[in-house]
Amino acid sequence: MIQVHNVTKRFGDFVALDDVSIDVPDGSLTALLGPSGSGKSTLLRVIAGLEQPDHGEVEVGGEAATHLPAQKRDVGFVFQHYAAFKHMTVRDNVAFGLTIRKRPKDHVKSKVDELLELVGLAGFQNRYPAQLSGGQRQRMALARALAIEPRVLLLDEPFGALDANVRADLRAWLRRLHDEVHVTTVLVTHDQEEAMEVAGNLVVLRDGRVEQTGSPRDVYDHPANDFVMGFIGPVSRLDGALVRPHDLLLSDEPVDGAEEAMVARVVHLGFEVRVELVRTGGEEVVAQLTKAEADTLELRDGAIVWLRSPLPRDPGVGVVGKTRDAVG
Amino acid sequence: MARLTLRVVALGYLGALLVVPVAVVFYRTFENGLGAVWDSVTTPAAISAFWLTLEVALIAVPLNAIFGVLAALALVRGRFPGKRLFDALIDLPFAVSPIVVGLALLLVWGVDGWFGGLGVQVIFSVPGIVLATIFVSLPFVAREVAPVLREIGDEQEQAAATLGANGWQTFRRVTLPAIRWGLVYGVVLATARAIGEFGAVSVVSGKIAGETETLTLLVEKRFQNFDLAGAYAASALLAAIALVTLAAMTILNRRREEST
Numbered sequence: 001m002i003q004v005h006n007v008t009k010r011f012g013d014f015v016a017l018d019d020v021s022i023d024v025p026d027g028s029l030t031a032l033l034g035p036s037g038s039g040k041s042t043l044l045r046v047i048a049g050l051e052q053p054d055h056g057e058v059e060v061g062g063e064a065a066t067h068l069p070a071q072k073r074d075v076g077f078v079f080q081h082y083a084a085f086k087h088m089t090v091r092d093n094v095a096f097g098l099t100i101r102k103r104p105k106d107h108v109k110s111k112v113d114e115l116l117e118l119v120g121l122a123g124f125q126n127r128y129p130a131q132l133s134g135g136q137r138q139r140m141a142l143a144r145a146l147a148i149e150p151r152v153l154l155l156d157e158p159f160g161a162l163d164a165n166v167r168a169d170l171r172a173w174l175r176r177l178h179d180e181v182h183v184t185t186v187l188v189t190h191d192q193e194e195a196m197e198v199a200g201n202l203v204v205l206r207d208g209r210v211e212q213t214g215s216p217r218d219v220y221d222h223p224a225n226d227f228v229m230g231f232i233g234p235v236s237r238l239d240g241a242l243v244r245p246h247d248l249l250l251s252d253e254p255v256d257g258a259e260e261a262m263v264a265r266v267v268h269l270g271f272e273v274r275v276e277l278v279r280t281g282g283e284e285v286v287a288q289l290t291k292a293e294a295d296t297l298e299l300r301d302g303a304i305v306w307l308r309s310p311l312p313r314d315p316g317v318g319v320v321g322k323t324r325d326a327v328g
Numbered sequence: 329m330a331r332l333t334l335r336v337v338a339l340g341y342l343g344a345l346l347v348v349p350v351a352v353v354f355y356r357t358f359e360n361g362l363g364a365v366w367d368s369v370t371t372p373a374a375i376s377a378f379w380l381t382l383e384v385a386l387i388a389v390p391l392n393a394i395f396g397v398l399a400a401l402a403l404v405r406g407r408f409p410g411k412r413l414f415d416a417l418i419d420l421p422f423a424v425s426p427i428v429v430g431l432a433l434l435l436v437w438g439v440d441g442w443f444g445g446l447g448v449q450v451i452f453s454v455p456g457i458v459l460a461t462i463f464v465s466l467p468f469v470a471r472e473v474a475p476v477l478r479e480i481g482d483e484q485e486q487a488a489a490t491l492g493a494n495g496w497q498t499f500r501r502v503t504l505p506a507i508r509w510g511l512v513y514g515v516v517l518a519t520a521r522a523i524g525e526f527g528a529v530s531v532v533s534g535k536i537a538g539e540t541e542t543l544t545l546l547v548e549k550r551f552q553n554f555d556l557a558g559a560y561a562a563s564a565l566l567a568a569i570a571l572v573t574l575a576a577m578t579i580l581n582r583r584r585e586e587s588t
């Protein structure tokens with residue numbers, strides 16, 4: 001378990017973290033999600049002890065850690081650019097934390113072999129990092145971090161430097177690995193899709209503040225504000241309010257509460273169809289339908305349809321109602 | 329055509345200014361046969377000068393290696409007030425003429441100097457030569473190691489810390505291996521400078537034959553005394569040391585490029 005209480009961190013005059021508090025439950029995989037520069041890495045580094053907060057407390061595994069140096073925190077940290085020890089073999093890299101702890105040689109050897117098996121690098125023991133691909137280097141870095149049996153595993157954009165295919169593979173792999181090892185994990189990413197796919201918990205950051213926390217589904221369905229809504233998925237704007245394009249309703253005849261709009265373009269993306277509409281005032285809106293829905297409507301460029309925005313799904317906390325109030 | 333001309337000019341320049349003079353030293357040295365050379369580099373004064381030069385280098389270079397690594401770490405990893413000034417100060421020995429260094433040491437440690445009353449014999453003895461040599465060969469290691477440290481960044485060191493390594497363990501197992509070629513290269517350069525230093529040493533040594541006379545001072549003395557053959561022989565010894573250093577640097581440079 002990790003608890004961060006009211007942490008503030010400044011770099012000179014710049015406030016990188018502004019009174020941030022989060023709870024990371026035991027055994028969870030939590031994603032810190034936010035645009036670049038929002039303070040995700042700084043928060044992760046404060047948890048690891050690589051950065052000292054100006055205010056606030058950090059607890060790791062129920063133990064006060066604010067004043068513990070990184071080397072005493074028992075956290076596994078994985079860097080975006082691997083931070084592999086270049087002059088050491090894969091075996092020595094993974095064994096590093098254990099040799100520092102003066103574990104017996106045969107124990108180290110079997111532990112290293114076991115971990116390399118786990119991350120799919122069995123047989124690579126005697127290679128040097130320069131002889132591995134980016135994805136392999138990152139898996140080695142993960143094995144190195146896991147070797148010390150850390151209380152928590154902290155990953156800073158671990159797949160950020162890899163190309164799209166490898167990224168997708170490693171995401172799925174990390175998910176499975178977490179199901180197997182169950183170590184409390186915090187993953188930093190600016191990619192909402194990655195966060196939604198891998199994490200069981202999201203913490204959305206902006207400008208050094210926590211905007212919202214919750215499960216991916218919660219945050220997607222009930223975003224706390226326009227920023228979260230826009231960051232976590234596609235949005236359309238209707239009279240100043242944000243709606244999900246797939247929540248917009250279209251029909252080919254007048255309905256109660258609907259308005260006329262003209263189809264400007266229909267984009268077929270396989271199962272999904274994106275419809276670009278122009279409203280009577282000239283405002284453009286994008287709606288998203290399934291292929292079947294689009295087929296029944298027989299949409300053509302220039303056709304007139306009736307457009308209705310959805311009812312608030314959750315009266316009282318409804319997104320549309322709330323954002324409308326906020327916008328005016 | 330233009331490139332060929334350029335090459336000829338460059339080679340001609342190097343040849344006339346560097347290669348020919350060094351070659352002539354060797355030629356003149358061995359002109360009168362090996363026996364004469366052997367005799368003049370094995371006189372008691374020559375042997376003593378050789379060992380003194382070695383001894384001074386063996387004290388000055390390790391001290392500068394340690395200082396150089398610490399200074400590079402402070403410059404690249406440290407955050408402290410006056411860092412820019414410290415950075416500039418390290419280059420002072422490159423900027424100040426060696427003869428000025430010698431005079432300055434005389435002012436500080438001489439009989440009438442600030443520390444002259446301490447009762448330690450520094451000027452006109454080995455400690456003075458060591459001090460002068462440390463001064464002139466000080467920047468090399470720091471200047472070779474600092475860019476390497478900057479290039480490797482601090483993520484490997486941070487990774488080591490999260491894995492439980494303390495400061496010393498991180499230095500020993502992660503930082504030092506990463507900077508080793510830069511360090512060795514700096515040490516080679518500092519050694520060459522230490523062995524070849526003349527100006528600063530000449531002011532503080534007192535030039536007592538068999539006691540405070542280094543190889544460069546011996547060359548000068550023989551030259552002044554019209555013992556040209558002897559001067560050439562001692563010069564050839566110094567030049568040979570320099571050539572070995574050059575060869576070592578070339579090999580190390582190749583190793584360094586391969587390892588990155």
Ligand SMILES: Nc1ncnc2c1ncn2[C@@H]1O[C@H](COP(=O)(O)OP(=O)(O)O)[C@@H](O)[C@H]1O
Nearest residue numbers: 011014016034035036037038039040041042043
């Ligand atoms: N060591 C530092 N010195 C000065 N500014 C920093 C430092 N580290 C981070 N920052 C600043 O703090 C802000 C947050 O950085 P970071 O936590 O790395 O963001 P993220 O990981 O979300 O992209 C950025 O504006 C960055 O420039």
Ligand SMILES: [Mg+2]
Nearest residue numbers: 040041042157
């Ligand atoms: Mg970051």
